[in-house]
Amino acid sequence: MKSKYISIIDIARQLNISKSTVSRALTGHPNVNAETRAAVLELAQKLDYQRNPLALGLAQNSTNIIGIMVPEFMSTYFPSVIIGAQEVLHAAGYNSIICHNNESYNAEVLNTKLLLSYHVDGIIVSHTKETRNFDHFQMIQRRGIPLVFFNRTSDELNVPHVVVDDYEAAFHAVEHLIKIGRRRIAHLAGPDSLINTRLRQQGYLDALKKHKIPIDPQLIISYDLTLEKVRIYIKHFLDLPEPPDALFTINDPTAIAAMEVIKQKGLSIPKDIAVVGFSNDLSAQLVSPGLTTVAQPTFDLGREAARLLLQDINAVVKNDYTIKKAPAVRLKTKLIIRESTVPAQQARRGTRNAKR
Amino acid sequence: MKSKYISIIDIARQLNISKSTVSRALTGHPNVNAETRAAVLELAQKLDYQRNPLALGLAQNSTNIIGIMVPEFMSTYFPSVIIGAQEVLHAAGYNSIICHNNESYNAEVLNTKLLLSYHVDGIIVSHTKETRNFDHFQMIQRRGIPLVFFNRTSDELNVPHVVVDDYEAAFHAVEHLIKIGRRRIAHLAGPDSLINTRLRQQGYLDALKKHKIPIDPQLIISYDLTLEKVRIYIKHFLDLPEPPDALFTINDPTAIAAMEVIKQKGLSIPKDIAVVGFSNDLSAQLVSPGLTTVAQPTFDLGREAARLLLQDINAVVKNDYTIKKAPAVRLKTKLIIRESTVPAQQARRGTRNAKR
DNA sequence: TTTTTTGATGGGAACGTTCCCATTTTGTTG
DNA sequence: CAACAAAATGGGAACGTTCCCATCAAAAAA
Numbered sequence: 001m002k003s004k005y006i007s008i009i010d011i012a013r014q015l016n017i018s019k020s021t022v023s024r025a026l027t028g029h030p031n032v033n034a035e036t037r038a039a040v041l042e043l044a045q046k047l048d049y050q051r052n053p054l055a056l057g058l059a060q061n062s063t064n065i066i067g068i069m070v071p072e073f074m075s076t077y078f079p080s081v082i083i084g085a086q087e088v089l090h091a092a093g094y095n096s097i098i099c100h101n102n103e104s105y106n107a108e109v110l111n112t113k114l115l116l117s118y119h120v121d122g123i124i125v126s127h128t129k130e131t132r133n134f135d136h137f138q139m140i141q142r143r144g145i146p147l148v149f150f151n152r153t154s155d156e157l158n159v160p161h162v163v164v165d166d167y168e169a170a171f172h173a174v175e176h177l178i179k180i181g182r183r184r185i186a187h188l189a190g191p192d193s194l195i196n197t198r199l200r201q202q203g204y205l206d207a208l209k210k211h212k213i214p215i216d217p218q219l220i221i222s223y224d225l226t227l228e229k230v231r232i233y234i235k236h237f238l239d240l241p242e243p244p245d246a247l248f249t250i251n252d253p254t255a256i257a258a259m260e261v262i263k264q265k266g267l268s269i270p271k272d273i274a275v276v277g278f279s280n281d282l283s284a285q286l287v288s289p290g291l292t293t294v295a296q297p298t299f300d301l302g303r304e305a306a307r308l309l310l311q312d313i314n315a316v317v318k319n320d321y322t323i324k325k326a327p328a329v330r331l332k333t334k335l336i337i338r339e340s341t342v343p344a345q346q347a348r349r350g351t352r353n354a355k356r
Numbered sequence: 357m358k359s360k361y362i363s364i365i366d367i368a369r370q371l372n373i374s375k376s377t378v379s380r381a382l383t384g385h386p387n388v389n390a391e392t393r394a395a396v397l398e399l400a401q402k403l404d405y406q407r408n409p410l411a412l413g414l415a416q417n418s419t420n421i422i423g424i425m426v427p428e429f430m431s432t433y434f435p436s437v438i439i440g441a442q443e444v445l446h447a448a449g450y451n452s453i454i455c456h457n458n459e460s461y462n463a464e465v466l467n468t469k470l471l472l473s474y475h476v477d478g479i480i481v482s483h484t485k486e487t488r489n490f491d492h493f494q495m496i497q498r499r500g501i502p503l504v505f506f507n508r509t510s511d512e513l514n515v516p517h518v519v520v521d522d523y524e525a526a527f528h529a530v531e532h533l534i535k536i537g538r539r540r541i542a543h544l545a546g547p548d549s550l551i552n553t554r555l556r557q558q559g560y561l562d563a564l565k566k567h568k569i570p571i572d573p574q575l576i577i578s579y580d581l582t583l584e585k586v587r588i589y590i591k592h593f594l595d596l597p598e599p600p601d602a603l604f605t606i607n608d609p610t611a612i613a614a615m616e617v618i619k620q621k622g623l624s625i626p627k628d629i630a631v632v633g634f635s636n637d638l639s640a641q642l643v644s645p646g647l648t649t650v651a652q653p654t655f656d657l658g659r660e661a662a663r664l665l666l667q668d669i670n671a672v673v674k675n676d677y678t679i680k681k682a683p684a685v686r687l688k689t690k691l692i693i694r695e696s697t698v699p700a701q702q703a704r705r706g707t708r709n710a711k712r
Numbered sequence: 713t714t715t716t717t718t719g720a721t722g723g724g725a726a727c728g729t730t731c732c733c734a735t736t737t738t739g740t741t742g
Numbered sequence: 743c744a745a746c747a748a749a750a751t752g753g754g755a756a757c758g759t760t761c762c763c764a765t766c767a768a769a770a771a772a
Contacts, residue, residue: 055758
């Protein structure tokens with residue numbers, strides 16, 4: 001079957017010139033007669049010609065496509081990072097392919113291979129919770145394809161990355177709880193595989209230490225995946241002889257699930273237990289009471305990641321893509337204070353910047 | 357610069373056979389010696405060879421890629437439709453490219469051209485709120501590329517589509533309000549450009565008619581885009597000499613914004629005003645009181661859309677892709693009853709199926 | 713006028729596949 | 743053992759680009 005698409009050759013034939021000339025006219029090469037160029041452009045317009053990026057990719061061994069791989073995209077977090085990244089990429093003339101893998105390591109490996117097979121010019125990644133083996137990312141680097149991590153990163157690999165300052169964010173969140181008079185602050189942490197989890201936990205510990213509050217291992221639980229477990233753990237907390245008077249969680253869904261349990265038990269938030277989440281999901285302002293949480297600059301995360309990547313891509317083109325210490329960008333967070341820690345009338349001007 | 361990728365030719369050279377044979381071995385063509393095949397497969401594995409889909413696309417004029425275009429993906433709605441679609445597409449051996457356009461008509465046109473230029477084998481679309489001109493979709497059809505609409509569709513075009521029964525869903529939602537004793541039911545409709553809006557409004561009107569409740573045009577407002585306007589309209593409703601005792605909105609964010617205003621005014625939900633939304637966003641169960649709303653089978657919408665598309669793609673291949681009446685699938689919705697219409701203790705078994 | 717430079721064009725390789733056709737090798741049958 | 747069929751392989755076109763090199767004409771310099 002003859003192709004349904006107009007090619008450069010169709011144009012050449014109709015104008016009785018060679019495809020080389022048409023190519024030159026379309027790409028803006030200087031050495032082409034003004035009239036010829038005009039004729040080509042006009043016909044191209046009329047036939048609704050569009051350059052075939054597959055052929056271009058083959059010929060130039062560069063596709064102008066960037067792969068963006070995220071673990072999920074049902075929350076607002078990753079979509080807004082993606083939008084930020086695309087803004088910058090698009091301005092630089094790149095298109096992007098979005099991949100998601102539902103937090104599955106296997107799907108991540110598969111998608112990596114898929115992106116590589118499409119000869120993308122670079123890849124932006126936030127890896128899954130399950131990912132402990134980074135071979136597939138090393139494969140990307142070995143092939144000389146620029147790679148940037150965001151949000152979730154790894155010490156094992158030397159990859160440029162952009163993250164928020166999880167340590168400081170957690171530190172300030174916990175300090176906020178201390179300042180409103182809480183002393184038994186529980187922490188529901190995430191899976192140990194994530195650096196974020198470890199940093200936030202360290203921030204939690206150091207804030208307690210700074211204010212001379214004894215650390216009670218009973219009040220720290222690392223958990224994996226299901227919200228069902230959160231409910232069990234919260235009940236466990238509440239049944240302790242000395243139950244906590246505050247809770248700091250790894251993310252907002254966890255905090256919201258916890259709040260449900262607490263309310264069901266007939267306890268009052270924040271009077272009996274104050275709650276702080278992380279990430280400022282859309283739902284954080286919809287729940288009642290509103291959830292105090294750490295806002296992340298999601299769009300900027302995406303923009304920065306894209307910038308780092310473009311930097312590397314340009315280095316590759318110029319051939320000075322040498323392995324050196326990969327740059328790391330750390331962005332500021334902002335503690336959003338709502339009624340889950342400070343009752344409404346006090347929460348007037350309740351936002352402040354973390355120091356950095 | 358030599359390509360960083362292994363090609364079929366590299367394998368051929370190393371084994372001292374022709375690229376044709378390698379190609380046959382890899383694609384599973386019958387006419388190839390068992391030993392040769394084994395050797396090829398082994399070396400391919402060892403070198404981590406991956407077939408180049410760009411070249412394949414060029415050669416076969418078919419890319420095995422499906423374009424999925426949605427107006428936004430910050431809510432859970434479109435991502436879950438996408439996941440449903442990908443499930444079916446992936447099982448059939450297709451990859452997909454996700455495009456979003458932030459409800460911008462211009463971006464939609466651009467993305468359409470982009471997808472076409474990548475020679476996708478089919479496109480699944482939910483168009484923007486702004487879209488009133490469908491030329492770009494007709495262009496897709498003119499090129500003989502299968503196209504399927506979901507959620508938002510158009511009567512102007514003969515395109516296979518899968519939707520929920522907006523009319524019935526709205527009818528039942530309003531009937532629910534009537535059954536709990538409401539008589540002055542206001543309706544915040546969406547932009548007239550969407551069929552969904554018109555169907556839901558008709559469902560609203562017919563439910564009132566059926567129960568002999570007079571229609572008050574004052575209680576119906578069509579609005580566009582911003583949540584800011586919602587707040588103004590709600591205040592307007594509440595200031596009427598005879599304010600409404602119930603509210604049915606075009607979607608959940610609108611309902612939630614309305615609830616905020618109502619609560620601020622010191623009115624009680626559902627006692628003074630009952631509220632029903634549409635779509636069952638994640639936030640519907642997080643707000644307080646929980647929002648009664650119409651749940652859409654999002655995953656199934658995606659799955660069905662993908663199935664319709666694959667059907668057409670296969671028809672194209674078999675060359676019996678004739679223009680006939682495009683199939684339309686209509687899926688059932690489910691009214692999720694929460695405390696915004698029925699106080700907690702009554703809402704026990706509070707879900708029911710709409711008839712179809 | 714002759715030579716050189718510049719501008720405009722055409723021809724063809726290359727990118728990595730598949731697929732058709734031709735050729736060689738192997739196997740089967742009369 | 744010839745004759746032929748079947749199986750296995752190779753060669754090369756095609757897909758749509760770009761890009762290098764060659765050609766040719768026209769314009770500028772000698």
